[in-house]
Amino acid sequence: MEFLKAVTVQQALELILSTPPTPEMEMTGLDEASGRVVAEDILAAEAIPGFSRSLVDGYAVVAKDTQGARETSPAFLKLSGEVRIGDVARVHAAEGSCVLVSTGSMVPEGADGVVMQEYVRALEGEVEVTRPVYKGENIIYTGEDVGKGSVVIARGKRIGPFDLGVLAAIGAARIKVFSRPRVALLSSGDEIVPVEERPPFGKVRDINRHTVAALLRASGADVTFTGLVRDTIEDITEKLTASGEYDLILVSGGSSKGERDHVTDVIEKLGGEIMLHGINVKPGKPTIFGRIFGKPIFGLPGHPVSCAMVTVRFVLPLLRRLTGEALRPPMTSAGTLTTNIPSSYGFEEYVRVKISGEGGRYLVTPIFAKSSVISSLSEAEGYIVIPEGMEGLEKDELVEVHRFE
């Protein structure tokens, strides 16, 4: 009987992330670009804004003309014209004069400030300015948002809504992004039936296929379910071989003794390599990582909670690497534990939690449930990590919460 030789979390991540990322590239339009990863630095071919614009409705002036202006002693300025929004400014703002502008209008030459309409009394061909403006007030100058030739979005950034705004501003209607990594997902085990079937007594429906696929898709993968695998050398060989074209192969299940042996045996028989067999985490210890057909492969534990947590902690970091996304620290919140949590020394433990409270200050309550209880994950709003060198956490401790979704 072979027992698992487990590695630490750090050793596991080093092995897993030693996979060289070789993402391909493709062009995409802005409407499809959200969530994609930029494949090369995007430079602004032009300055934004392309001309100095007024930020308010009012009057473009020579700022020093308004010096000392106040309600009881306004500055009188001759109205020399108007710049309508979208038009080229054809008037000049000379000293002693002003030009009517709207929000977004081009600021006429000579003007270096815009008085808001609220601080102006319009008379016949003339205006009274009742408040001074400083040089540059209410103007956004040419190139103040984006300088011509500057990098607006760096390679490796995942595009969010506001990045789309910048891309639109500079006219980058089509951009080069990394292709989504293609992931083959298999479910192994003689006891597994597809969700549409009513499982005969003794069998269960395939849960991991759905949770793992959704986690991967949310992180930018193109996931294909390549099959339910029976627990025979022949079926595992056939289905793994058929998945050889993908960038990453995941086999969930195979958590029973025989299956574990079969999956590792087949990987080696097909010329692959087992790089680790077991990680010191709870839940999720019976995890396999290796290479086959030159591609990374995970054997994920069968228990749904273990499978999901290993996906979150070990598969997603590799997936992000394969998407070409630059590394960034995880987004977490701090919260106060409502109860003690025991933990096993030597294991990094993941504890599902519920979160209550608001305003950046939260109460964190662990959900204690067995690692096969999927409803405990559905109820959880996040999880906390207990490092391997600790034997637990205490009530009222401040802990770091990783949010789900």
Next chain:
Amino acid sequence: MEFLKAVTVQQALELILSTPPTPEMEMTGLDEASGRVVAEDILAAEAIPGFSRSLVDGYAVVAKDTQGARETSPAFLKLSGEVRIGDVARVHAAEGSCVLVSTGSMVPEGADGVVMQEYVRALEGEVEVTRPVYKGENIIYTGEDVGKGSVVIARGKRIGPFDLGVLAAIGAARIKVFSRPRVALLSSGDEIVPVEERPPFGKVRDINRHTVAALLRASGADVTFTGLVRDTIEDITEKLTASGEYDLILVSGGSSKGERDHVTDVIEKLGGEIMLHGINVKPGKPTIFGRIFGKPIFGLPGHPVSCAMVTVRFVLPLLRRLTGEALRPPMTSAGTLTTNIPSSYGFEEYVRVKISGEGGRYLVTPIFAKSSVISSLSEAEGYIVIPEGMEGLEKDELVEVHRFE
């Protein structure tokens, strides 16, 4: 000249959220269900698991037979058979005997504990157990995950990866979800050109269309761009009328004086109602909300940052209501300000920030930029809110950070 009559944030949200949500429903399969909102409580038609299962590889036993067992004084048990994974247990675990099981195997009748294989020495037809198990150890009992008839996912929940796992477990291959709200998005302003065009001098590309659409889609909307609107009564009337079939209408831009008047005039001319004109927020004051053709309509400010922040703070809460999603508190983190931030009394201010640090404890640095500088949003990782009754925040204050994305 008509000045804006502004309302407070609270008044604005009350008006906006008074819109009755009447989402339609549709059926969806599990592979398309991620991010959709559940339209009716989902009940478990069967218990999960449907039979008591072993959580480990080992031997199913009568727990009290192992009482006091230890390395030097093991309990001897007769091996009476095996339950293979996926099979129905046909053997019985009588006192003094044990049954070989795998992770996920059905626990045979009579057994009330499973000894892990690591604590057993297998002999010929017999095993030595070297550690006691307690009653129920390493077993998940019928219905322990999900009780038959229990609500597994409540109406109004947005489906995440782990919810899919629960749905798969109970065999809910198709579920009833709320239809995505259909949103009509228009961009108004004579100065606006589509992103594909090179703007003539004095004009600018349409930024808001892209940022607003992406923000709405990420929150579950089905967004249709229904047109660039010229600043004439006729064009506004035509394009608004053509958008009357949608669940929500958004007109971005119209931030110049004339356009603002035109949009509000047309809404009223078409029998609609302006419910607010101006909100005491910075940026984003020149916001319009009303009803037209019985549907809610927003006039969003033209400055890209103002438009984005009003979308985040006022449009998305209404959109979530229209998706049928149950209200939930925002997810935020706490962080320490690295510098003072001045603010205007009487306005709720939104300050874009960069976040550094890890581990739930962050440093928060404001990005000071004019409200038309879209690159400042692209760089921001989140924003903080300065309430209307404050005149600013001080360095080293603990603040609540709302994360973008």
